[in-house]
Amino acid sequence: MNRHEDRMLCEESLDVLEAYVDGDLPAEESLRFQEHLAGCPACAAELALAEKIQRELRTLPLPDCPPGVLEKVRRAGKGEVVAFPRRERTLGRRIAAVAAALVLSVGGGALFLHVQQVQREREQIAQAELEVRYALAMIGKVSRRTGLDLRDQILQKHVVSPTARGLARSLGVSPAPEEPAPGRR
Amino acid sequence: MRKTMILSILLLVLAAPGAFAQKAPPPATGLLPLDDLNLFPEDKLSVEINIEGALLRMVAEALKGEDPDLASLLGSLRSIRVQVLPLEDGNESLAKTSIGRAVRWLEGQGWKSTVRVREKGEETHIYLKETDGNVMGMTVLAMGEGEAVVINIAGRFDPADIGRISRGLNIDMDLPGLDKVPSGDGKKKPE
Numbered sequence: 001m002n003r004h005e006d007r008m009l010c011e012e013s014l015d016v017l018e019a020y021v022d023g024d025l026p027a028e029e030s031l032r033f034q035e036h037l038a039g040c041p042a043c044a045a046e047l048a049l050a051e052k053i054q055r056e057l058r059t060l061p062l063p064d065c066p067p068g069v070l071e072k073v074r075r076a077g078k079g080e081v082v083a084f085p086r087r088e089r090t091l092g093r094r095i096a097a098v099a100a101a102l103v104l105s106v107g108g109g110a111l112f113l114h115v116q117q118v119q120r121e122r123e124q125i126a127q128a129e130l131e132v133r134y135a136l137a138m139i140g141k142v143s144r145r146t147g148l149d150l151r152d153q154i155l156q157k158h159v160v161s162p163t164a165r166g167l168a169r170s171l172g173v174s175p176a177p178e179e180p181a182p183g184r185r
Numbered sequence: 186m187r188k189t190m191i192l193s194i195l196l197l198v199l200a201a202p203g204a205f206a207q208k209a210p211p212p213a214t215g216l217l218p219l220d221d222l223n224l225f226p227e228d229k230l231s232v233e234i235n236i237e238g239a240l241l242r243m244v245a246e247a248l249k250g251e252d253p254d255l256a257s258l259l260g261s262l263r264s265i266r267v268q269v270l271p272l273e274d275g276n277e278s279l280a281k282t283s284i285g286r287a288v289r290w291l292e293g294q295g296w297k298s299t300v301r302v303r304e305k306g307e308e309t310h311i312y313l314k315e316t317d318g319n320v321m322g323m324t325v326l327a328m329g330e331g332e333a334v335v336i337n338i339a340g341r342f343d344p345a346d347i348g349r350i351s352r353g354l355n356i357d358m359d360l361p362g363l364d365k366v367p368s369g370d371g372k373k374k375p376e
Contacts, residue, residue, distance in 0.1 A: 121243070128244045131234040132259060133354055135267045138336055140351030142327045146302045146309045 008036040013043045021050045215314045215322020215339035216264065222290060224283035224335055225270040231332070237264035255350055262340030270333045280333035284308060284326045287335065291324060313344065320344055 013036045019025040020033050037044045227233070236244070245259035270280055291312045292298070300311035307329030314322035323344055325336040338347065 124240065125243050125247050128236045128240050129247065131236055131267075132241075132244055132255075132265055134232070135234055135236075135265050135336055135338075136255075136347065136351040137354035138267060138269075138334060138351075139325055139347060140354050142309055142325055142334065142336075143348065143351065145307070145327075145329060146300070 008032045010036075010040060010043055013037070013040065014046060017043075017047060017050055021047070021054055214316055217266070217287070217291070217322070217324050217335070217337035217339075219266055219268060219335065219337065222283075222287060224287055225268050225280070225333065229270055229276065230268055231271050232267060232269035234265065234267035236266075241265065254346070258342060258346045258350060261342045262338060264337070264339045266335075266337045268335045272328070272331050272333055276333070277328075280328055281308070284310070284328060284333065284335075287324070287326055288312075296322075296324065323347065 013033060016025055016029060016033055020030060025033065037047060241259055241262055241264065245256045248256035248259065270276055272280060288310055294314075296312040296314045298310065299313050300309060302309040308327065309329070310324075310326040312324045312326075313320050314324075319341050320343065321341055322337065322339045323342075324338075325334065327334045
């Protein structure tokens with residue numbers, strides 16, 4: 001490398017000046033730039049001016065971005081994310097989520113109560129069935145104890161005898177005397 | 186004066202339905218009002234059964250496949266009531282008086298005596314309530330073998346069915362689970 005190549009010229013120095021001010025210049029280039037500045041008051045003055053402009057620019061207020069632009073940027077961003085688009089937590093979505101949770105909990109509770117109710121009803125029916133059989137068995141027991149046949153007794157008293165009496169009246173004959181119930185009535 | 190008249194009319198209008206509501210309804214056909222007659226003291230009953238309405242229909246429905254005859258009979262009934270009083274501690278005279286009271290009530294209400302047996306300290310009465318030629322109720326009153334029994338079955342049925350079905354049931358052997366099934370209404374269980 002010769003001396004000419006090693007030294008930075010003013011033209012080259014002005015090209016890298018912005019990068020140096022922004023801190024983007026590589027370390028080796030920065031060193032060469034600083035060496036040039038040391039022997040070149042014109043370039044040093046250019047650097048001083050650039051640094052002053054940058055300082056003053058930073059003191060300026062930042063302008064707000066118009067809402068329409070922000071919205072467009074957001075929409076464009078959403079459009080690019082295809083796999084898992086972020087859902088906005090709107091009030092409607094929250095209400096729907098709460099309602100779904102309520103329906104699930106109430107529905108589950110109702111189902112549980114229904115199952116219990118069905119079980120209780122089954123037990124009541126089973127108990128009632130036994131009681132019905134007991135009641136009928138008790139009638140059978142009373143019938144057996146008194147030596148009566150309920151069917152024969154009732155048929156005799158309420159069907160056979162009235163029919164016989166009616167026939168006798170129709171035929172004009174005196175009805176036959178009724179047979180008493182097995183020695184009791 | 187005008188205000189008093191309006192108030193009196195208003196009171197009459199409001200009181201009229203109440204007066205009608207207080208009038209006791211006539212006893213349902215075929216039903217023996219065990220609660221009103223107060224035959225046996227409740228605290229001394231060994232068995233009290235009271236099955237009616239929806240429960241009776243549910244039992245009938247449940248028995249359709251297993252016992253169609255019994256299901257058919259139960260489907261035509263309105264209620265089944267049983268009270269059993271053990272004849273101990275001097276209950277005998279109480280039972281006799283109660284049965285006599287029930288007999289008088291039944292005959293006063295036009296029930297027909299079908300069976301009446303009095304023998305060796307035992308007593309059995311079977312009454313039927315008929316309406317337009319149809320049996321609408323049956324009441325069995327019995328005393329003997331250490332117990333007094335009142336059974337009332339209300340509904341439109343053929344007593345022969347009850348006789349036939351009851352003959353096939355054994356009170357001592359056919360009801361082993363009776364004391365194991367929990368009672369839904371807190372009634373006493375047959376022993």
